[in-house]
Amino acid sequence: MTAVIEVRQLQKRYGDHEAVRDVSFTVERGEIFGIIGRNGAGKTTTVECIEGLRRPDAGSVTVLGRDPRDPDVRQRLGVQLQESQLPDRIRVDEAMGLFASFYERPAAPGPLLERLGLAGHGGRTYKKLSGGQKQRLSIALSLVGSPEVAVLDELTTGLDPQARHDTWRLIADVRDSGVTVLLVTHFMDEAERLCDRIAVIDRGRTVAVDTPQGLIRRVPGGVTVTFRPSGPLDAQALAGVPGVTATSVEDGMWTVQGRGNLAHEVSTALAALHVVPLALNIVQADLESAFVELTCAP
Ligand SMILES: Nc1ncnc2c1ncn2[C@@H]1O[C@H](COP(=O)(O)OP(=O)(O)OP(=O)(O)O)[C@@H](O)[C@H]1O
Numbered sequence: 001m002t003a004v005i006e007v008r009q010l011q012k013r014y015g016d017h018e019a020v021r022d023v024s025f026t027v028e029r030g031e032i033f034g035i036i037g038r039n040g041a042g043k044t045t046t047v048e049c050i051e052g053l054r055r056p057d058a059g060s061v062t063v064l065g066r067d068p069r070d071p072d073v074r075q076r077l078g079v080q081l082q083e084s085q086l087p088d089r090i091r092v093d094e095a096m097g098l099f100a101s102f103y104e105r106p107a108a109p110g111p112l113l114e115r116l117g118l119a120g121h122g123g124r125t126y127k128k129l130s131g132g133q134k135q136r137l138s139i140a141l142s143l144v145g146s147p148e149v150a151v152l153d154e155l156t157t158g159l160d161p162q163a164r165h166d167t168w169r170l171i172a173d174v175r176d177s178g179v180t181v182l183l184v185t186h187f188m189d190e191a192e193r194l195c196d197r198i199a200v201i202d203r204g205r206t207v208a209v210d211t212p213q214g215l216i217r218r219v220p221g222g223v224t225v226t227f228r229p230s231g232p233l234d235a236q237a238l239a240g241v242p243g244v245t246a247t248s249v250e251d252g253m254w255t256v257q258g259r260g261n262l263a264h265e266v267s268t269a270l271a272a273l274h275v276v277p278l279a280l281n282i283v284q285a286d287l288e289s290a291f292v293e294l295t296c297a298p
Pocket residue numbers: 014017018019020037038039040041042043044045046
């Protein structure tokens with residue numbers, strides 16, 4: 001795969017405040033790459049450097065191999081506007097036409113609006129759109145220049161569960177159509193479901209870059225396996241099994257905690273001992289637990 005965005009040891013300060021201290025990650029072509037972090041972690045500042053809106057104090061940022069302020073990059077990068085950035089009275093087709101006029105190779109607005117479920121709404125003013133329609137319009141506007149890379153910020157804020165799921169499907173379709181997506185989100189379920197890889201930013205630093213499952217596997221005790229052995233099992237039987245961090249037994253029910261591919265490792269170890277795990281149950285941590293684990297307490 002080819003790097004579409006490269007951020008290397010990025011630093012950015014506002015006066016005395018170090019908003020970004022050391023952020024590095026590489027976004028590959030064709031992936032949905034998420035940036036997650038607490039409020040004030042430095043996500044927006046990082047993304048603004050990628051969009052060419054801010055100049056790094058130190059470190060480097062390239063988009064499609066070039067400086068983000070290069071006019072060619074601006075033609076190939078789509079950015080989602082925040083809700084408040086469109087005037088109430090602008091009509092959907094006017095907004096699409098206006099944004100299309102900024103680009104050399106704009107997409108045809110009709111099919112794009114149709115793809116985003118806005119067909120037939122071209123004559124509506126922005127103010128009259130529902131929250132979900134506004135959000136979909138902002139996505140349509142980010143795609144109207146036929147970009148190779150789309151930067152989406154707080155994609156599903158304020159949407160109902162159905163609209164959120166529809167939006168996720170839509171973004172996965174956008175990725176599948178060949179657009180690389182950089183997604184900034186506060187929602188762990190969104191990042192876990194949608195992103196191919198994620199950078200976790202904490203207090204201006206990247207603390208991890210991995211797939212959602214890779215981040216989850218880092219949680220110590222992130223997987224809990226419970227079972228009742230079919231036959232006698234020595235209390236130390238699973239102590240040396242890879243990934244196991246703790247075991248306990250209560251009323252004949254075993255609880256094994258650990259990380260990684262724990263269920264497989266435990267099953268293999270039990271099979272070697274000719275023990276069958278009855279009433280087997282596996283509970284896995286989610287991205288939220290991984291996030292809490294990876295980021296410091298305030
Ligand atoms: N223009 C600015 N002037 C001064 N400080 C700023 C400015 N923009 C952001 N900051 C500060 O820099 C830090 C990082 O802000 P940033 O907006 O990049 O974080 P964020 O992770 O996007 O936060 P949020 O999730 O709340 O949007 C915060 O402490 C913020 O208050």
